[in-house]
Amino acid sequence: MEYIYDVKPGEVFWAASDVGWVVGHSYIVYAPLLHGCSTIVYEGKPVRTPDAGGFWRVMEEYKVSAFFTEPTAFRAVKKEDPNGELLKKYDLSHVRAIFQAGERLDPPTYEWLSDLLKKPILDHWWQTETGWGIAANPAGIELETVKSGSATFPVPGYKLEVLDETGNILGPNEEGALAIKLPMPPSCLNTLWNNHERFVEAYLDTYPGYYLCGDDGYIDEDGYVFVMGRIDDVINVAGHRLSTGEMEEVVASHDAIAECAVVGINDELKGQLPVAFYIRKDGVESEPEEIEKELIQMVRGTIGAICCFSKAMEVKRLPKTRSGKILRKTIRQISETDDVPTPATIDDPGILDESREAYKAAKVGRFV
Template identity: 40%
Template sequence: MHEMRRFEPPAELAAHANVTADVYAEADADRLAFWEKAAERLSWDTKWDRVLDWDNAPFAQWFVGGKINAAYNCVDRHVEAGNGDKVAYHWVGEPENDTRDITYAELKDLVCQAANALTGLGVKAGDRVAIYMPMIPETVVAMLACARIGAPHTVVFGGFSSTALRDRIQDCDARVVITSDGGYRRGAPAALKPAVDEAVAQCPDVRSVLVVQRTGQDVEWDDSRDVWWDDAVGTASTEHTPEAFDSEHPLYVMYTSGTTGKPKGILHTTGGYLVGTSYTHWSVFDLKPETDIFWTAADIGWVTGHSYIVYGPLANGTTSVMYEGTPDTPHKGRWWEIIQQHKVTILYCAPTAIRTFMKWGSDIPDEFDLSTLRLLGSVGEPINPEAYIWYRETIGGGRCPVMDTWWQTETGQLMISPLPGITAGKPGSAMKALPGIGALVVDDEGNAVQPGSGGYLVLTEPWPAMLRTLWGDDERYQDTYWSRFQGLYFAGDGAKLDEDGDIWLLGRVDDVMNVSGHRLSTTEIESALVSHPKVAEAAVVGANDPDTGQAVNAFVILRESALKDGEKADDALIQELRNHVSKEIGPIAKPKSILVVPELPKTRSGKIMRRLLRDVAEKRDVGDVTTLADSTIMDQIKQGLATGKDDD
């Protein structure tokens, strides 16, 4: 174990860091004054009357009475300050030599054109717009254009199926969808428009689909509904006056897996979210906008992309790298080649990627010049100590501190992390709550645990970028996050405090899995399996996996009609079930293994004992079976009637 290793902040970094050690005391002395100062880094049309209204907890209002426009803060103000020629994005397409550099002035013109085009399509402030796109600059333009006119966007990850897209469009009642013919994935064009066509066929209220031409694939076309991006946006005026919206005006809805199977629409509003993301981006990554080249290697379809590819970096006037493709296309050194080419100084990525690179070997990154890197970040799941050390030594050359960050879709902003130049790094620990954030590890009764003990991670104070509610469901918001511990936000994660009082995250404690940093609901995957005509019942567990953190492991009972007499479940059927899940939810949810079983381990009250299934999936001795209605079931399961595995 590397638990006892500590990496002290580099002296050079400490001497020039954006924040100093007294920032914690400053925030502790007056938390609201601390966040007010952070808010003053932005341009407000109307200043707030009150920093926080928490009278109607857990429904927060931040910077009450303030008016602001997110797009103006992300583009116009930098151009007005004379930084129009500064590159906002070095965009790198997956096909080699397919690159674009977009300056802040160019981005402003594109956002104004897209805002005018959306207005021309009848989009008004408050209307929702769904965005289903690859990692291309137009995705950022679409988001900012929505923000500019006050139309909350809901970005749906381009890897999700048409069913997932349909459910999200329907839940937030989006009337316009922005998409692309497709994107590039592993060297080949991957279509997106067909999934949109399939989804909106069941969404009669969608009146317009705006389509970016990216790959030149043939697409089906409906003249009454479909509009080419170039026709609508390309011909629009580059002049557009942004309107200032109330600080609490909805900025976006992002859907995340829930334990009930129905995705939760996380609502983020404008002012507090922009304050939280821009401040944490600047402080946690010690951002120097004049010289840093920042790369968040995530997809914009996830909250990491929203907060640290789009809103945080642009609000800070940063130059970012944005990459369309996968780490191994066209070769396994692609990321390091991009860092070398664009002289990236800060890299922020997921432990899943780091473990994959470890598996490929250090001789690949060793071929490239990574000397421009000065800071590394980790996001999406707890990073295991081995991966942390490898990342720091091999990619960071032993000189780059690692910011192991904990936060969620719901929190909107970084919450627990070291601070560069101030905090030592411990491999595997996110260390402590950031200034202005209240976090505790508590026991079952909600009492703070002592150092050396484990429990549940809770947040004790409201924070600027926090979710305001679940879209259209205030009751579920309260039940999900605020009912477990009185007056405390329960994150759903387990944690422990070490002897120094530093926090170690232990992953989910509910039925939500963390696969490659993406949250997936076991219930949702079970529902997808049971929707297959051959499946009678299913149970899904997340089992530890060296590459993806957790892997989806499924146990299914087949319908009697599924197999003919004497027939056994074969690999073809297993593959059919795996592909069915992929079609229903998306490839990320495809089970790594499926075991066909005669029965599932259930208590006498009928509850499935997933703990025992996790033991099987992780090849451990099966725990206590005394509460099972039939204790022989586990022996039958362990014998394994049919297993299907896949490594794609």
């Protein structure tokens, strides 16, 4: 609480997560209360409760020192209040930093928040299995220079490395599987309940001597960690391994886009092809065809024609968990089969039909 989040006993810490998730019980209940902080339990969404200023209102009312939520929550705020007009109603002078986790903090969202709040916006990366930060900017020790798109440095206790498919350690700026050299630090899981074989198979067998995080990324020449997405979000287009997270970063930078997801769908010729789903910002009047054309130019201009990016579909909503994570695997599965299991954590199962209709209208995947 002190070294990563820079909160002291007697201060107010707010993690705006669903209490049923690891962030909920660990960082709404246990950690702040054990540390002597006041904590906030918030039942509601970042928008339409009653407006997109809900976060700012609670921060002002309870004099929050540090705030922690996922990037998708702020993307929802950005969609409804892109210029931050509602923020002007509230005094957030007591807020020292905003912490982001749960998914990658894409550069467009980071830059929007940073410009709006004029405060440190600190991405950090960890997992339910670890219980605390794997990579973070240690605000309570010494705040490091922020690099957009990076969770900063490995936290003391973790020996983090990037491995290729055969387990060789990759060099700076080379993307591969993120893995933690054993042994793991205190608090991390060491088995699965009544199924130790499954634990070894899922986390330890792929790279002997390492814990497999399941995320893809790289470490740059300065030691900054960049988590690009889940390993299964890396797609193979005609023999080229490409990150859908990198494509999402480009799509999200378009002025009309509030939120997006890029997934790989099966293709008989190329193996896989990337397709984008996006939600436009409120008040944007551009035609979908115009936006799609501009996105294709942007992605191909930034990443290259090898990515074969040629389809972007507008949707009203994206399938998400109740904690706000986009269900990219489910979006991908809809392109392949009707027999898609409804995730137990989904916020609204009705969104799956909307995704299916988007594929049909665009004649993508099995709907060609």
